[in-house]
Amino acid sequence: MAPRSSPPPPLRWAKPRQLHRRVPPFLLLFLCAASLLLTLTFLRSSAVVLRIANSLGRQCAQEYDSGADAGAPGSWRRSVAMVSFSDEGESGGGRRSFRGVGEAVAGNKRAYAAAMGYGYVDARGLVDPSRPPSWSKILAVRWLLPRYDWVFWNDADTMVMNPAISLENILHAAIGHRDFDKSPDLVVTEDTNGINAGVFFVRRSEWSEKFLQTWWNQSSFVQFGSTKSGDNDALKQLIYNLPLGELRTHIVISRMQCLFNSYPWVPTLKSIHRLFTSPRSTWNGVYSDGDFMVHLAGLDDKKKWVAKMLEELG
Numbered sequence: 001m002a003p004r005s006s007p008p009p010p011l012r013w014a015k016p017r018q019l020h021r022r023v024p025p026f027l028l029l030f031l032c033a034a035s036l037l038l039t040l041t042f043l044r045s046s047a048v049v050l051r052i053a054n055s056l057g058r059q060c061a062q063e064y065d066s067g068a069d070a071g072a073p074g075s076w077r078r079s080v081a082m083v084s085f086s087d088e089g090e091s092g093g094g095r096r097s098f099r100g101v102g103e104a105v106a107g108n109k110r111a112y113a114a115a116m117g118y119g120y121v122d123a124r125g126l127v128d129p130s131r132p133p134s135w136s137k138i139l140a141v142r143w144l145l146p147r148y149d150w151v152f153w154n155d156a157d158t159m160v161m162n163p164a165i166s167l168e169n170i171l172h173a174a175i176g177h178r179d180f181d182k183s184p185d186l187v188v189t190e191d192t193n194g195i196n197a198g199v200f201f202v203r204r205s206e207w208s209e210k211f212l213q214t215w216w217n218q219s220s221f222v223q224f225g226s227t228k229s230g231d232n233d234a235l236k237q238l239i240y241n242l243p244l245g246e247l248r249t250h251i252v253i254s255r256m257q258c259l260f261n262s263y264p265w266v267p268t269l270k271s272i273h274r275l276f277t278s279p280r281s282t283w284n285g286v287y288s289d290g291d292f293m294v295h296l297a298g299l300d301d302k303k304k305w306v307a308k309m310l311e312e313l314g
């Protein structure tokens with residue numbers, strides 16, 4: 001008997017194609033659904049884990065000894081003012097609009113300032129119309145500095161979430177001591193984009209006065225018609241180009257962003273990308289229960305966020 005000849009080539013080649021055709025559509029559908037579900041579960045758990053960062057051991061105020069000055073108005077206690085614009089509605093509508101919630105946010109800060117004995121100033125009247133409103137924070141802080149030892153600027157999309165923490169505590173934690181005369185002049189935080197100009201402290205001093213003038217003078221950074229107004233970029237450029245000695249003497253960049261400038265984490269392409277590229281920075285800055293201040297930086301629908309945060313405050 002002659003050995004069986006192998007099947008003719010056309011059949012051999014036909015096989016894989018037949019196999020391929022046999023993958024049932026429901027299986028493909030199932031695989032798609034499963035990966036979608038996995039992704040959603042991952043995003044949901046990331047949001048949950050980040051939200052409880054503080055109970056997982058993150059410490060926003062590492063240097064601070066909490067027992068030392070629990071409310072005691074010691075010699076370090078200084079006159080402090082919080083300053084903000086209560087409403088940026090003038091800058092127009094759009095997704096980032098803040099119209100209608102300015103008063104709720106201002107109320108939150110005014111109540112905190114009153115309870116702590118700080119000044120609260122709404123600097124809406126100081127807005128210079130020749131630049132996007134955000135620039136006028138510089139004018140507002142300059143205007144207040146002669147009257148206060150420390151001025152604490154906060155953007156309109158920030159709220160005090162833990163009113164038990166005093167600004168003195170925060171400054172102490174950031175600076176590491178309480179000697180006003182030897183203190184740095186500018187206390188800021190850094191996020192994944194670098195220095196953030198939304199929330200910062202300025203100390204009354206000649207250096208501060210000159211620095212604020214120089215910042216205001218960076219008019220080439222002024223931008224209209226974008227979510228960026230340029231004041232933050234101007235500040236970054238100034239700080240990152242300071243001689244190292246001057247930087248060390250006059251500026252403190254808080255080691256932990258969550259000390260006074262926490263951002264809620266929401267899954268967007270950008271934030272997911274950052275979670276992988278800058279996990280530490282995300283972790284240090286994410287809003288978690290117990291944090292002092294929440295900053296709705298870069299978020300759309302601020303109105304909804306403000307309502308949600310106020311509800312959490314009770």
Ligand SMILES: *[C@@H]1O[C@H](CO)[C@@H](O)[C@H](O)[C@H]1NC(C)=O
Pocket residue numbers: 210213214217
């Ligand atoms: C800022 O600009 C003004 C007006 O041009 C000028 O008088 C002032 O000296 C400048 N200040 C600084 C610190 O650059």
